[in-house]
Every structure is written in C-alpha cells, then in structure tokens.
Amino acid sequence: MTFEMISGSQAAATAVQRVGVDLIAAYPITPQTAIVETLADFDARGELGGEFVSVESEYSALAFCTGASASGARVFTATASHGLAYMHEMIHWSSGARLPIVMVNVNRAIGAPWCLDPDQGDSLSQRDTGWLQIYCANAQEVFDTVLQAFSLAEKLLLPCMVVFDGFYISHTYEVVDIAEKSLVQSLIGPPNFKAQVVPGYPENLHGLSTGETVHKLVKNRDDAMHLAPEVFAEINKQFKKVFGRSYQDVDEYIPAGARKAFMAVGALAETVKWSLPDLENIGLIKLRMFRPFPAERLRAIVKAYELEEIIVLDRNYSIGSGGVFAQELCQALYQLPVKPVIRDLILAGGIDLTGDMLLNMLSAGNAETNDQYLEVWGDHLK
Amino acid sequence: MKPEALVHQQEMVYSGHNACPGCGAALAVRFLTKALGSNIAVALTASCWSIIAGMPPLNALKCPVLHCPFPSAGSVGSGLKRGLEAKGYHETTVVVLAGDGGTFDIGLQALSGAAQRNEDFIFVCYDNEAYMNTGMQTSSATPFGARTNTAPYPLFKEGEKKDIMQIMAAHSVPYIATATIAYPEDLDAKLKKAKAIKGFRFIHILSPCPPGWGTESSETVEISRLAVTTGFFPLFEVDNGTTWRMTVQADIKSVPLSEYLGRQKRFKNMDQAKLEHLQAEVDRDYKKLMAKVAK
Numbered sequence: 001m002t003f004e005m006i007s008g009s010q011a012a013a014t015a016v017q018r019v020g021v022d023l024i025a026a027y028p029i030t031p032q033t034a035i036v037e038t039l040a041d042f043d044a045r046g047e048l049g050g051e052f053v054s055v056e057s058e059y060s061a062l063a064f065c066t067g068a069s070a071s072g073a074r075v076f077t078a079t080a081s082h083g084l085a086y087m088h089e090m091i092h093w094s095s096g097a098r099l100p101i102v103m104v105n106v107n108r109a110i111g112a113p114w115c116l117d118p119d120q121g122d123s124l125s126q127r128d129t130g131w132l133q134i135y136c137a138n139a140q141e142v143f144d145t146v147l148q149a150f151s152l153a154e155k156l157l158l159p160c161m162v163v164f165d166g167f168y169i170s171h172t173y174e175v176v177d178i179a180e181k182s183l184v185q186s187l188i189g190p191p192n193f194k195a196q197v198v199p200g201y202p203e204n205l206h207g208l209s210t211g212e213t214v215h216k217l218v219k220n221r222d223d224a225m226h227l228a229p230e231v232f233a234e235i236n237k238q239f240k241k242v243f244g245r246s247y248q249d250v251d252e253y254i255p256a257g258a259r260k261a262f263m264a265v266g267a268l269a270e271t272v273k274w275s276l277p278d279l280e281n282i283g284l285i286k287l288r289m290f291r292p293f294p295a296e297r298l299r300a301i302v303k304a305y306e307l308e309e310i311i312v313l314d315r316n317y318s319i320g321s322g323g324v325f326a327q328e329l330c331q332a333l334y335q336l337p338v339k340p341v342i343r344d345l346i347l348a349g350g351i352d353l354t355g356d357m358l359l360n361m362l363s364a365g366n367a368e369t370n371d372q373y374l375e376v377w378g379d380h381l382k
Numbered sequence: 383m384k385p386e387a388l389v390h391q392q393e394m395v396y397s398g399h400n401a402c403p404g405c406g407a408a409l410a411v412r413f414l415t416k417a418l419g420s421n422i423a424v425a426l427t428a429s430c431w432s433i434i435a436g437m438p439p440l441n442a443l444k445c446p447v448l449h450c451p452f453p454s455a456g457s458v459g460s461g462l463k464r465g466l467e468a469k470g471y472h473e474t475t476v477v478v479l480a481g482d483g484g485t486f487d488i489g490l491q492a493l494s495g496a497a498q499r500n501e502d503f504i505f506v507c508y509d510n511e512a513y514m515n516t517g518m519q520t521s522s523a524t525p526f527g528a529r530t531n532t533a534p535y536p537l538f539k540e541g542e543k544k545d546i547m548q549i550m551a552a553h554s555v556p557y558i559a560t561a562t563i564a565y566p567e568d569l570d571a572k573l574k575k576a577k578a579i580k581g582f583r584f585i586h587i588l589s590p591c592p593p594g595w596g597t598e599s600s601e602t603v604e605i606s607r608l609a610v611t612t613g614f615f616p617l618f619e620v621d622n623g624t625t626w627r628m629t630v631q632a633d634i635k636s637v638p639l640s641e642y643l644g645r646q647k648r649f650k651n652m653d654q655a656k657l658e659h660l661q662a663e664v665d666r667d668y669k670k671l672m673a674k675v676a677k
Contacts, residue, residue, distance in 0.1 A: 022468040025461065051464060055457060056495030063454035063492065067425060067461030070448050073468045075461070089451050197423050197446045197462060199474040204441035206449040208432060 001177045008169035011139040011176050012078065012104045012162070013038030015146035018184035022050045022073035022191070025064035027057055029083040030116060031166040032106040036078060050074075058083035062090035062103070069099035070205065072195025074150065077101070080166060081108035084122045088129075095130030095221065097206050100153035100160070100193055104146065107266070107315075108166040109350050117350025118166040118267070120316040124324045130221050132160040132228060133291040135265040137273075139174040144245060147184060151235050154193045156224045166350070168267040179243060187242050225292045232289070249294040254283025254305050261285050261305070262358075263329060264313040271353050272313070279358065285310070287325065295332035302333060302340055309341045311361055317348035322375060330373065339372065347378045357381045388566050391416040399442035401434045404599025406589030406606065407508040408434055409563040411443075411479065414506060414585070417573035420444065422475045425462050427455035427489060429481030430515040431508070455480040456492030460501040475577055476503035482523035483513050486544050497553040497582045504576050504583045507546070510591035518594045525614075526663060527656045528648045535651055542663055547586060547620070554623030555582040560615065562588045564606035568617055568629050575619075588615045596647020608642040613668045618675065626674040639664060
C-alpha cells in the first residue's frame with residue numbers, strides 16, 4: 001500500500017495515471033482544474049504514459065474524446081458545472097455512439113449567478129443522457145472509482161461519469177492509498193473494447209437512421225446499463241482481492257431495529273455517516289450508483305429493514321418539481337405495497353449540511369403526521 | 383496532369399449516393415478522395431454529406447465515416463487522428479469534412495483550436511454558401527446580395543461573406559488552399575500536396591448547389607469555373623501562412639461578375655447598386671490577394 005496525503009482532485013488524476021490512458025483532453029474549469037493540472041504535472045515528469053491535450057473548450061474536450069474513443073483508444077476528461085453543461089450535446093452523442101469514455105465531474109452550481117458551491121444539478125441534469133453515474137464520498141472512493149470506471153465502461157460500452165462534490169472533496173486533503181501503477185495495471189489491463197473506426201473497413205458510423213432503429217438502440221443501451229450492478233459487483237470482487245476494499249451500488253448503515261434512514265450521496269453521505277453515532281435509531285442509505293438507478297436494491301433495503309421513513313438529502317433541485325434523488329427514490333418505491341414516508345431536505349445551491357439541520361430535520365419529520373412526502377428547505381432549519 | 387488521369391484514379395465514392403443531381407459537394411468529395419487514396423478515415427460533421435453518405439449500414443464512401451455533431455468537426459478529427467496514431471495507424475490520412483456552416487459558423491471554434499494545435503489532419507470545407515441541407519438558410523459564407531430562406535425576397539444577405547482563408551492563414555498552419563471542381567487537376571494537385579504534409583491542412587472547395595443556388599444541375603462545373611474567372615473565388619494556396627501563390631491565373635476583367643451572378647436565381651433581385659457593391663468587394667479582396675501573392 002502506498003499512502004499519500006492528497007486532494008480528491010489529485011486522487012482522480014492519480015487514478016487516471018495509474019490506469020494508463022492513451023489520450024486526455026481537457027479544459028480548465030473550477031473546481032476540477034486541479035485534476036487537469038495534476039495530469040499535466042505527470043506529463044511534465046514523463047510519467048503520464050499517454051498524450052495530454054489542452055483543448056479550447058469543454059465541448060471540444062468531449063468531442064476530442066469521442067473521436068479518439070471511436071478509434072479504440074482509452075480516453076479521459078474531467079469537468080465541472082458550466083463545463084458539463086456546455087458538453088451536453090456531446091454527452092448524448094458519445095453515449096449513443098457507445099463509447100467507453102471516462103469523465104470526472106466535480107459538482108458545482110450552474111449560474112446565473114456565478115456560484116462555486118457544490119450543487120449537484122450539473123451532473124443530475126445529465127441523468128437522461130445514457131451515461132453511467134457513480135458518486136463518491138471521499139478521496140479514496142474517488143481514486144478507486146476512477147479505476148473501476150474504466151473497466152465498467154469498457155465492459156458495457158457505455159461512458160461513465162464519476163462524480164464528487166466540489167471543494168468538500170475536490171479541494172480537501174485526505175490520506176489515500178494510491179496503489180502502484182503496476183498493481184493497478186495488473187488489475188485493470190489495457191483497453192479492452194472494439195475499435196469503431198478501423199482503416200480499411202468502410203463502416204458508416206452513427207449516420208442518419210430511422211426512428212425505428214433508434215427505438216431499438218435506446219433499448220439496447222438501457223439493457224446494457226442494467227447489467228451494470230452485476231458487472232460492478234464482479235469488478236469489485238476482483239478489486240477486493242488486490243486492494244482489500246470493495247464497493248456496492250448502494251451501501252447501507254442501518255442499526256438493528258431502526259425504522260428510519262437518511263439517503264444521501266457523495267460528501268453528504270460521509271457527513272451523515274460520521275454523525276450516526278450521535279443520532280438515535282436512524283441509519284443511512286448511501287447511494288453510490290445513480291445511473292443505472294439501483295431501484296431493486298433500494299426496495300430490498302426498505303423491505304429488509306421495514307423502513308417507515310427516509311430522509312433524503314438533495315443538494316440540488318429540479319425547479320417546478322422537487323429534489324432529484326427524492327423523486328427517483330419515490331419512483332423506485334412506488335410499487336411497494338407499504339411505502340415509507342419521504343422527507344426531502346433541500347440543500348440546493350450547494351449549501352452546507354449542519355448537525356442542527358440533521359436534528360431539526362428529524363423533528364420536522366415527526367411534526368408531520370399524514371403527509372407521505374414532505375419537502376423542507378435547508379435554510380428553514382438553521 | 384490532365385483531368386482524364388484523375389478519372390482513372392481509384393474511385394472512393396459509390397454511385398447511388400444520396401446527393402441531389404448536379405451536387406457540387408458530391409463531386410468535390412469524389413475528386414478529393416480520389417486524390418487521397420484508400421487509406422483514409424473521414425470525420426463527418428452535420429451537413430449535406432450526412433445525408434449523401436447514406437443510411438447505415440450502407441456507406442457511399444469506401445472508407446470509415448465517423449459522423450459527428452455540428453460544432454465538433456475540428457475536435458472529433460483531432461481525437462480521431464491521435465487515437466489512430468495511438469493504435470498504430472500512422473499512415474492513415476484523417477479527413478474532416480464539413481460544410482460552410484460547420485466551418486465558418488458553428489464549427490469555427492473547434493476549427494480554430496485544431497489549427498492552433500496544428501493537429502495532423504486535412505480539414506475540407508465544401509462551401510455551398512448556405513445551410514443547404516436544412517433548406518437554404520443564410521450562413522456567414524453566404525455572399526452579399528443572395529436570397530436565402532432566412533433572407534427571403536425582398537430581403538437579401540446584407541453582410542459580406544466571411545473571409546475564412548485569411549482567418550486560416552492567420553493561424554500559420556502548414557498548408558491551406560482553395561479549389562473547385564471546375565479545375566479538377568488543380569484540386570487533385572492540392573490534395574496530393576496536402577497529403578504529403580504533416581500538420582494542419584485546410585482545403586476550401588466552392589461547391590455549387592443547384593436547388594439552393596437556383597441553377598440547372600448540368601451547370602455545376604460551368605458555374606464553378608465562372609466563380610474563378612470572375613475573381614469571385616480565386617484559386618490559390620498558402621504555405622505556413624506566409625507564402626501565397628495563385629495556382630490558376632484568370633483574367634478577371636474579361637468576364638464580368640454579372641455573368642456569374644446572372645446564372646443563379648438566388649441573385650435574381652440584385653439591382654445595379656447591389657451588383658456594384660459586390661463587385662467592389664470582389665475587387666478589393668482580389669487586390670488584397672494579389673498584394674499577398676506578389677510578396
């Protein structure tokens with residue numbers, strides 16, 4: 001094991017260096033800039049292995065990765081916030097083209113006005129694009145998940161977005177096991193997927209097709225995505241053998257007898273996890289995989305623990321509708337005959353989660369009697 | 383080389399493609415792929431050729447075609463070339479194919495970025511001077527005075543055609559050139575020259591569009607030639623952004639611009655004042671070009 005004190009951004013970049021990619025295209029945007037700079041440092045020291053290309057926009061970064069991935073090359077890019085929004089067309093396209101691109105997105109609010117805080121709306125507004133999405137709760141998870149993302153993406157021929165909170169994870173330093181390159185490569189291996197553009201083979205790739213064809217292709221992509229939990233479990237089985245750590249699509253920390261649980265992703269889940277010892281009779285459902293949405297797992301957890309109430313932490317908001325994670329949870333639980341009450345704590349704008357908020361949220365839940373769903377805005381609980 | 387020699391070179395475009403009769407863009411790609419040979423890969427941005435190439439799994443081109451979104455040509459091409467290099471295909475020429483919209487307008491940022499990085503591919507702009515695939519809407523390549531479906535009569539395109547060649551020359555890339563299908567031997571020589579050069583190359587091909595320009599499908603070559611002989615679209619090349627060279631000399635005073643415009647219904651409503659305006663623009667640009675060539 002090789003421990004170092006690094007930031008979440010450095011963990012992401014180091015993981016990319018350890019895996020070994022052919023090409024990286026990137027454009028700086030706060031707060032992911034440190035990822036780009038760390039990769040450039042590896043390049044400057046001659047340790048990157050692949051090529052690092054500074055392009056003129058995020059749109060071009062993902063377009064570059066799309067062209068390169070079509071040739072069979074392993075590629076990586078990173079972005080945040082407006083950068084991700086600017087990529088939107090290519091996010092759809094690269095998934096439709098079934099290219100196993102790995103991208104890190106560091107959550108940050110999208111303007112107007114300008115805001116640097118870690119609202120999750122940037123990545124969540126890309127939820128319908130056909131990218132796998134995995135959220136990380138600390139720098140070690142970032143490192144490990146970036147490694148695993150390449151295997152997952154190449155196995156499923158779907159692009160994978162690894163997401164973590166701006167500043168709380170991207171800019172804070174933690175002790176991370178950054179395994180040796182040789183060890184990582186013995187596990188992940190070289191790029192393992194079929195090239196689309198092969199000189200001499202006159203394929204017409206992604207040209208004009210009928211709605212009937214696209215209808216089938218959308219189903220194909222959905223079928224591929226639903227293989228993710230199984231493939232992810234297999235990847236983690238191998239990962240555990242080498243690193244002694246493994247991950248699930250959903251982690252649960254629910255004490256025996258508890259009928260209540262928080263549901264959170266990313267750094268919020270970490271905050272709640274460390275608060276659990278101070279709270280009575282309540283657990284945590286930590287959502288890691290958001291696409292595909294692990295509906296079956298969540299239903300199983302609710303049934304197994306006979307949960308009566310779930311408090312969702314949504315550091316995002318779909319204006320005119322509600323918190324995104326709560327919406328998706330409600331959809332997943334709809335078919336259960338007995339449904340838990342859902343309380344949704346809205347931290348839109350990327351506001352901080354405090355201990356008081358958690359405590360007040362518990363009583364806010366208790367105060368309501370008949371509502372199956374209650375939305376509470378964070379600033380009302382301070 | 384004589385045009386007959388070009389005819390006998392390997393055919394890379396199948397007959398039965400989806401272009402309109404008399405399509406300048408179809409001929410342009412036919413000639414340019416003949417010049418480049420079979421070891422090519424095409425990144426194709428949204429444009430008429432997105433349709434001409436056919437519906438997968440059919441392919442009008444005898445090489446891999448990677449379709450890509452409208453603004454992305456320069457970047458997808460960059461990634462494709464570097465990816466193929468990483469995969470060991472060092473001899474494959476990557477061609478990025480874009481219309482004037484994907485070059486002059488929505489594709490300009492990626493084009494400029496790729497040129498500035500001196501990416502190793504040939505960017506070909508087949509310029510039919512409007513968004514012809516979507517139905518003849520104004521682009522910044524549309525010449526002054528032309529009617530389009532976003533400038534219908536009595537409106538007309540008011541601004542000048544963007545001078546993309548000066549923009550590309552300002553990037554000091556290894557090679558840029560203009561070409562038309564009326565001078566296939568000139569086009570062939572330029573593509574062969576481009577193929578032998580490493581780094582960013584840009585070929586601007588004027589591509590008449592019979593339905594969009596309001597010409598007969600049989601007139602495409604003739605119209606292309608008039609564009610050159612009237613000085614509207616001079617044929618030249620620039621090495622490294624510094625050495626400008628005329629490749630086809632034309633006595634532009636011998637054929638009036640009205641001869642070129644009069645054959646196209648899109649200029650039907652050009653009055654004398656507009657004609658003089660456009661003539662002045664053509665004369666000014668030609669003079670500028672001559673000054674550069676003379677150096």
